[in-house]
Amino acid sequence: MTASAEPRYLGVQGRGTIALPVDVRRRLHLDEPGAQLEMTEREDGVIELRPALPVPADQRWFWTERWQEREREVDEHVAAGRVVVHESTDAFAEHLDALDGLDDE
Numbered sequence: 405m406t407a408s409a410e411p412r413y414l415g416v417q418g419r420g421t422i423a424l425p426v427d428v429r430r431r432l433h434l435d436e437p438g439a440q441l442e443m444t445e446r447e448d449g450v451i452e453l454r455p456a457l458p459v460p461a462d463q464r465w466f467w468t469e470r471w472q473e474r475e476r477e478v479d480e481h482v483a484a485g486r487v488v489v490h491e492s493t494d495a496f497a498e499h500l501d502a503l504d505g506l507d508d509e
Contacts, residue, residue, distance in 0.1 A: 436457065438458040440457075441454065442456040
């Protein structure tokens, strides 16, 4: 699905409610919980509507259940002190090389 350059007309209901076409809602993720539209009224009379998602679509991966599960695992490791802090990138790389060497044993 792609955006259409052709104008579409939406009916305005009694209380000012409009319904966006289903293809537009799906393409812009406006069918997801918490989705909103940002409205800007320009001086030339044009009304601009922009999707305003609680989580931007390009960052939704972070909020998937699997990713959040992994985030909780990391939090548990940090809380338990099972972490190593390195003073430099070189020290980090040396640590990884040492871990790789453990696999060879």
